[in-house]
Amino acid sequence: MLGALSQILEILVALVLAPLLLGWVNQWRAWLQNKSGPGVLQPYRLLHKLFLKDAVVAEHASPLFRAAPYVVFGCMTLACGIIPTLSTDLPLSPAADAIALVGLFALARVFISLAAMDVGTAFGSLGARREMLIGFLAEPALLMVLFTAALISHSTSLTTIVDTLAHRELAIYPSLAFAGVAFTIVSLAENARVPVDNPATHLELTMVHEALILEYSGRHLALIEWAAALKLFAYSCAGLALFFPWGVAQADAPLALLVATPILVLKLAIGGVALAVLETLSAKMRIFRVPEFLATAFLLAVIAMLVRILLQA
């Protein structure tokens, strides 16, 4: 009963807080660039506006084009549901482990790329190709990061990993430090943040994520934007759960759930500022440099795993 409660609470928190996190990051980016910024509530306003508008669909669009936003949104909601952010007592978590989580992200990516190519515009296919390029390089690195954490806790189940990591005694783990850096690089690439893609631009030559969703409007676009915010939220929460797991409620401590929510909000707020700083400091790289960038992430993740095996550290 309590498990179901924490599961529902976790998904609700994700749905409500995800746009706020996006707004927070954008607001900090604006502040760091000496602009006044649109305010942290801007993503909610955007979603509200888009949900009220009519959806326009291209004449030749197949049912896949209409279905894709719902699939993507569903994938991201489920991903937020299985990452232990508030509690490790989640009924959904036995259904999906760390590998399935990567699979969920991949499923969403496949659908959004197919939908982008479905209408047949040039930008759609261009964006889809770039997205797949980035995705297929980022995925192995993400898997390696998760495997490093899985090696430490001898399980690929996310709740077990977080349980083990939260209960270890305080020690320096070089492997986790490497994995953390690798994870940061992967999340920058996967969430279309600055060194890889600029979420604020519509310049044809550089856009990746924006090119994918160019044909969407109205409620479809709202769902996709919301899903993008959820993806950022999911990645942030996964990073926090793996590398800063303190404050997550355990299965046998129901009251800790009350404490866990403010702690999560605090951690996300700090993480959001860090992301904004990172984005402000780095310049957008050429698309052909992205493989190198992601190869670095893969390398770091593999080193993390090797260091873990050799030094037990």
Added chain:
Amino acid sequence: MSPLAGQLINLFAAAMLLLAFAMLSQRRVLTLIHLFALQGATLVASTAVVGYATHQPHLYLSAGITLALKVFLIPWLLHRVINRLSVRWDVETLINIPATMLIGIVLVIFAFNIAAPIAQLSASVARGTFGIALACLLLSFMMMITRSKAVPQVIGFLAMENGLFFAAVSATYGMPMVVELGIALDVLVGILILGVFMFQIREQFDSLDIRHLEKLKED
């Protein structure tokens, strides 16, 4: 030995490995020198920690020599050389970095496998890091192979010496003092001679690309 010392040794070993990879993939000469100095500093720190953990005062002395030589003197000499050669902002574009890194990973696995049985013979507190030391050695060696310019090759050579020193510290708490002093002097003289070589190479070929040296062989 306190657990913290063991963790610090592991941390520094991991940082050494990371810096070896960073040097392998770095295109800019200037950043390469900075990375080399940083690797030297990591080496100093780990030697000092091993010395502290095992109560071996002579390791402090080796750490001191390394600090003076590899963190201050040699990077300073290299800075002077690249200023004089005006290759300060030189960028190498020839190497395929992702492929080099993948080969580097294979080298690391190879080194770890070779080191595992040797490390078991050692009674040192830092025996786990022997594999990393060997990997740093091989990676620097590979850096020397993949680079075609003279300055990065010299830095690769010096980084290889870092790896050797680290291996000695991790497996047997360092070499006898005489040997260490001898090697330190060798490296110093080596860098001076190699500096002269670089000037000569440039004089002869108007470039620091050592592939021009192939022309020297007689047909």
